[in-house]
């Protein structure tokens with residue numbers, strides 16, 4: 001019997017064409033038009049479409065991520081649905097994928113997919129990416145793997161994948177561990193697994209989370225700005241193993257005194273942060289001040305996780321436990 005997939009269309013380049021007056025890509029294709037770029041799809045699977053919107057990635061807000069999550073939660077347990085695909089702009093694709101992966105705790109495949117070339121360009125990759133996503137979502141091999149990103153015939157885990165190149169079709173990579181698998185000849189093949197995925201059950205999110213990329217000579221003023229502007233959490237994308245210039249320490253102390261959690265990750269592309277260094281502003285010093293360690297997450301993904309945790313609690317020690325415990329990317 002043919003399987004049925006739910007496809008939620010949210011927008012992005014996969015749904016864009018070049019506007020002849022603007023000479024630039026804009027949202028243009030609806031779900032039927034995107035589906036019509038794939039040959040003979042009706043022979044392989046049945047598809048139920050939801051036109052969520054036609055939003056470019058920068059227009060996707062955390063609230064939209066929660067709405068997409070709720071649509072999935074209310075359909076994923078239906079007996080007739082074997083898997084879910086979300087088409088999405090690629091600029092914030094990994095944020096939505098990680099958001100869904102953290103909240104949704106179930107077995108059926110959930111695949112996020114997009115395109116790097118719009119439908120007016122030669123070599124529009126929307127059709128091949130969506131076909132590969134359909135093959136993955138309908139495969140029993142993808143059961144229990146969490147949310148997956150399928151682009152350019154590679155399968156990457158939501159918690160690990162990042163967009164690495166502004167224009168290449170081969171842009172979605174897991175720099176630390178490599179892809180989970182590939183899609184070859186319409187078949188998904190996995191080469192490794194994820195040992196342990198983190199789940200945060202929440203219906204609420206806290207969106208006011210600041211993100212600071214740390215660089216030489218930076219001071220506390222940006223932290224103070226976030227405190228004064230009512231931000232409820234701050235991510236520091238710190239130096240190396242997890243260290244900051246001493247001039248930022250006063251700001252860190254003021255944030256924590258104001259019950260604002262500070263999560264530290266690294267601006268290095270791979271590797272965990274740790275309390276290795278004991279000098280002023282070193283990881284050990286920051287940990288002793290109450291800074292939370294965010295493992296090897298990039299800043300924008302640590303921000304998503306803190307949004308969800310702050311949706312559950314604003315108790316600093318519970319936030320620290322939830323962030324640091326039970327987290328593949330931290331421990």
Ligand SMILES: NC(=O)C[C@H](N)C(=O)O
Pocket residue numbers: 011012013014055056057058088089090091092114115116117
């Ligand atoms: N390839 C893409 O989808 C990029 C586009 N700017 C978006 O994310 O909406």
